[in-house]
Amino acid sequence: MSNDNFQPVLLARQNKPNSHTLASYQADGGYQALAKALKMVNTEVIDVVKASGLRGRGGAGFPTGLKWTFLPKDVKGPIYLCINGDESEPGTFNNRVLIEQDPHQVLEGIVISSFATRTTTAYFYLRYEYGRCYRVLKDAIDEMYDNNLLGKNILGSGYDLDIHLHRGACAYICGEETGLIESLEGKRAWPRIKPPFPAIEGAFRKPTVVNNVETMACIPHIINHGPEWFMSMGIPKDPNNPRDAGSYGPKLYCISGHVNKPGLVELPMGISARDLIEKHAGGVWKGRKAKAVVPGGISMGFMSESELDTPLDFAGPGRVGCLGLGTAAVIVIDDHTSMVDVLYNACRFFAHESCGQCTPCREGTAWSTKILERIRDGRGKLSDIDLLLEISSSIGTIPGTTICGLADGAAWPMKTAINKFRGEFEEYIKSGRKSESRSLAGAH
Amino acid sequence: MSELSTNAKKVIEEHLGRYPSKQAVTLPALHVVQQETGCVSRKAISEIADILELSPAQINDTLSFYGFFRTEEDPLGKKRVWICRSLPCMLRGGEELLAELCERWGIQPGQTTADGEVTLELAECLGACDGAPCMLVDDELTLRVTADDVEKQVRGNK
Ligand SMILES: Cc1cc2nc3c(=O)[nH]c(=O)nc-3n(C[C@H](O)[C@H](O)[C@H](O)COP(=O)(O)O)c2cc1C
Ligand code: SF4
Ligand code: FES
Numbered sequence: 001m002s003n004d005n006f007q008p009v010l011l012a013r014q015n016k017p018n019s020h021t022l023a024s025y026q027a028d029g030g031y032q033a034l035a036k037a038l039k040m041v042n043t044e045v046i047d048v049v050k051a052s053g054l055r056g057r058g059g060a061g062f063p064t065g066l067k068w069t070f071l072p073k074d075v076k077g078p079i080y081l082c083i084n085g086d087e088s089e090p091g092t093f094n095n096r097v098l099i100e101q102d103p104h105q106v107l108e109g110i111v112i113s114s115f116a117t118r119t120t121t122a123y124f125y126l127r128y129e130y131g132r133c134y135r136v137l138k139d140a141i142d143e144m145y146d147n148n149l150l151g152k153n154i155l156g157s158g159y160d161l162d163i164h165l166h167r168g169a170c171a172y173i174c175g176e177e178t179g180l181i182e183s184l185e186g187k188r189a190w191p192r193i194k195p196p197f198p199a200i201e202g203a204f205r206k207p208t209v210v211n212n213v214e215t216m217a218c219i220p221h222i223i224n225h226g227p228e229w230f231m232s233m234g235i236p237k238d239p240n241n242p243r244d245a246g247s248y249g250p251k252l253y254c255i256s257g258h259v260n261k262p263g264l265v266e267l268p269m270g271i272s273a274r275d276l277i278e279k280h281a282g283g284v285w286k287g288r289k290a291k292a293v294v295p296g297g298i299s300m301g302f303m304s305e306s307e308l309d310t311p312l313d314f315a316g317p318g319r320v321g322c323l324g325l326g327t328a329a330v331i332v333i334d335d336h337t338s339m340v341d342v343l344y345n346a347c348r349f350f351a352h353e354s355c356g357q358c359t360p361c362r363e364g365t366a367w368s369t370k371i372l373e374r375i376r377d378g379r380g381k382l383s384d385i386d387l388l389l390e391i392s393s394s395i396g397t398i399p400g401t402t403i404c405g406l407a408d409g410a411a412w413p414m415k416t417a418i419n420k421f422r423g424e425f426e427e428y429i430k431s432g433r434k435s436e437s438r439s440l441a442g443a444h
Numbered sequence: 445m446s447e448l449s450t451n452a453k454k455v456i457e458e459h460l461g462r463y464p465s466k467q468a469v470t471l472p473a474l475h476v477v478q479q480e481t482g483c484v485s486r487k488a489i490s491e492i493a494d495i496l497e498l499s500p501a502q503i504n505d506t507l508s509f510y511g512f513f514r515t516e517e518d519p520l521g522k523k524r525v526w527i528c529r530s531l532p533c534m535l536r537g538g539e540e541l542l543a544e545l546c547e548r549w550g551i552q553p554g555q556t557t558a559d560g561e562v563t564l565e566l567a568e569c570l571g572a573c574d575g576a577p578c579m580l581v582d583d584e585l586t587l588r589v590t591a592d593d594v595e596k597q598v599r600g601n602k
Contacts, residue, residue, distance in 0.1 A: 078464070087571050089569070090569040090573070091531065091532050091569070092573070093573055095571070096571050127571065128475075128583060129567075129570050129583060129585070130571065130583075131582070131583025131584050132584060132585065134583070162462075164463075166471070166472070167472070167475060169474070169475070169510035169512040169513065170510065170511065170512040170567075171509070171511075172568060172569075183471070184468060185465065185467060185468050186465070186468045186469065186470030187467070187470075187505075187506055188506055188510075189509065189510075204463075204465055204468075254573065254574065255574075256535075256573035256576060257531070257532050257535045257536070257573075257576075262574045262576065263574045264574065294531070298530075298531055329573070331531055331535070331573075333535065341534075342531065345529075345531050345534050346531060349530055349531070352568055355509075437534075437539055437540075
């Protein structure tokens with residue numbers, strides 16, 4: 001399918017009057033997918049989702065249907081579905097728009113997914129900052145209870161489900177799935193050591209699935225239009241790589257930073273960063289050029305200008321040294337910006353958000369920030385560059401020194417900024433100049 | 445006298461039915477108390493602990509993890525304004541905006557203006573990078589703000 005005649009799927013109802021109401025959603029065919037799914041056997045729903053190739057949109061890209069099959073088959077007690085609406089990866093705002101504009105699309109996906117996984121209680125973990133989303137969701141959930149779309153015997157099917165909204169408290173680490181579970185349980189959001197994975201032992205020590213909001217929004221469309229339709233969009237799996245699961249379906253790309261038109265764009269998976277910037281974001285602002293582009297939230301690291309033709313599918317960013325597609329949040333940095341300031345900003349974010357339980361992450365994020373503060377203050381040494389690289393290769397789940405992926409997310413901006421822009425760091429340190437940016441040093 | 449309001453107790457009671465453990469009501473309880481009183485006092489902590497059948501230390505452990513909650517030594521002003529400083533906002537002036545407000549109001553992030561009206565906070569990505577630089581007032585986002593906009597919205601003509 002060519003991108004030019006692509007019709008938005010997830011954003012199709014954006015900006016319609018009252019798009020957030022049940023009446024408007026149903027007038028556009030809403031909840032027909034649910035009615036259809038409830039007539040199927042739950043494992044058939046899983047099979048359809050599996051066949052669609054849908055991969056989680058929350059950052060890790062894990063195949064959704066496959067994740068659901070990890071739940072134990074013969075479990076007696078409850079199974080929980082946790083919806084991850086903690087969305088805090090810098091650059092990312094698609095969940096906010098999905099919820100504010102079309103909450104029932106997300107909620108329909110949640111009911112279908114709950115039915116598929118035999119969940120009767122779902123928790124929607126929403127970051128506190130999304131107050132408007134909270135109120136929109138609360139009203140939408142009330143409408144569902146009033147119309148037999150939640151509660152007992154949904155649409156006469158015999159299936160019961162409750163959805164509870166749970167507000168976070170401004171901590172990025174609550175987006176990590178086991179941090180989310182701990183936080184839901186009323187504890188500090190310290191990610192758990194895995195295994196056991198949540199599918200075996202998750203919320204309240206029961207089998208649990210954690211899925212992202214955008215992942216949920218895809219589900220009704222897959223049920224309505226079938227797996228082949230979903231697979232007609234995106235980048236097929238590489239036949240020569242048995243581990244490649246492909247990049248199918250429509251995707252929300254968040255575009256921010258130095259572009260003329262920041263915003264949310266929906267396209268089939270696999271558009272290049274260059275096309276996204278030029279054709280969908282009005283180009284780089286002030287007639288400038290891009291120097292570096294983040295492909296999917298700052299945890300993924302940086303692409304250089306010469307790498308902008310990389311397709312933004314699950315496999316593309318990894319081929320140019322980034323951590324992955326992440327949340328597909330594209331941040332554009334123009335050629336007037338110092339990469340020292342940019343990297344400092346990224347490191348400071350992770351130092352601020354590290355939960356502190358693993359020494360390499362806690363110390364590595366704090367020290368990298370301090371080293372960059374020193375460089376920005378004109379007191380850097382050339383050896384600091386290799387010190388930063390050393391930190392970046394020793395923290396994270398990929399070297400295997402930490403419990404969760406936050407530390408990998410801290411490492412990749414360091415690795416890619418230094419490997420791709422080393423000359424700029426050297427020149428900065430040699431010149432002894434100070435940063436012109438007014439950020440408040442030391443303010444944590 | 446009880447520190448928790450009738451409403452706070454009601455909200456906590458309502459939440460108890462939603463979770464298989466009482467501890468899970470910790471965040472909802474802290475939220476309702478802080479919203480009503482601008483902080484979570486020591487007495488409130490121990491009353492929440494009583495209802496949830498926990499020790500005050502367990503409530504405090506959770507509370508102190510989330511920089512979001514304030515104790516009675518450090519209560520919030522009437523309004524809480526968060527200015528985002530993460531990369532997309534920084535690229536469009538978020539850091540300067542925060543520094544400018546600190547200067548105008550004579551306070552540092554985390555502090556409250558002398559009249560008790562506004563607490564200024566730094567935020568990491570607020571999830572509104574399409575409208576950078578942005579701010580959150582209590583729990584409502586405003587996109588594309590200048591220092592003058594912020595002053596007008598949160599301080600009126602003061
Ligand atoms: C530090 C960290 C933060 C994360 N934040 C989020 C988040 O805000 N939202 C989200 O959906 N996933 C986040 N994830 C990924 C989740 O752990 C998990 O993979 C995801 O919610 C699963 O849903 P999905 O399969 O539908 O993508 C984060 C992961 C890490 C390591
Ligand atoms: S890697 Fe960092 S954020 Fe993750 S559990 Fe360890 S200390 Fe916490
Ligand atoms: S960086 Fe400010 S809202 Fe995302």
